[in-house]
Amino acid sequence: MKLSETNLLKVDYSTKDIIAVVLRLLKDRFVLLNAFAIAVFNAILFNFYSEAPFIFINNLKLSTGAYGNTGILIALGTITGAYVVNSLAVKTSSFNVIRLGISIAVAFSILKILRRNILSLESNNQEKGKY
Secondary structure, three states: OOHHHOOOOOOOOOOHHHHHHHHHHOOOHHHHHHHHHHHHHHHHEEEHHHHHHHHHHHHHHOHHHHHOOHHHHHHHHHHHHHHHHHHHHHHHHHHHHHHHHHHHHHHHHHHHHHHHHHHHHHHHHHHHHOO
């Protein structure tokens, strides 16, 4: 069995051709926007995986088993997100879908920063009251 994507024609591309394509990609705003969006979403996901155990186990007092079950929520969120994106892609342009995703990510990032700052202020006020 051969798959079409693994049975590609052998084509020799010159360095000049490759550089021309790279330069064209670097000038394309849509390509750059998509690359930036993917980088930001990957950073958000990596940040979740690096900070989540501490947040869920230490702050929310979840057991390690209960924290492990959050993977189910992540899977459900991924499936739901894929469904929403697919349904939106039929109704609107991919640019609008990307813009919506970026807007949601920025809004929740701002909420997280505000929440952390408010909790930090409350913690500082409580510590001042102890002495």
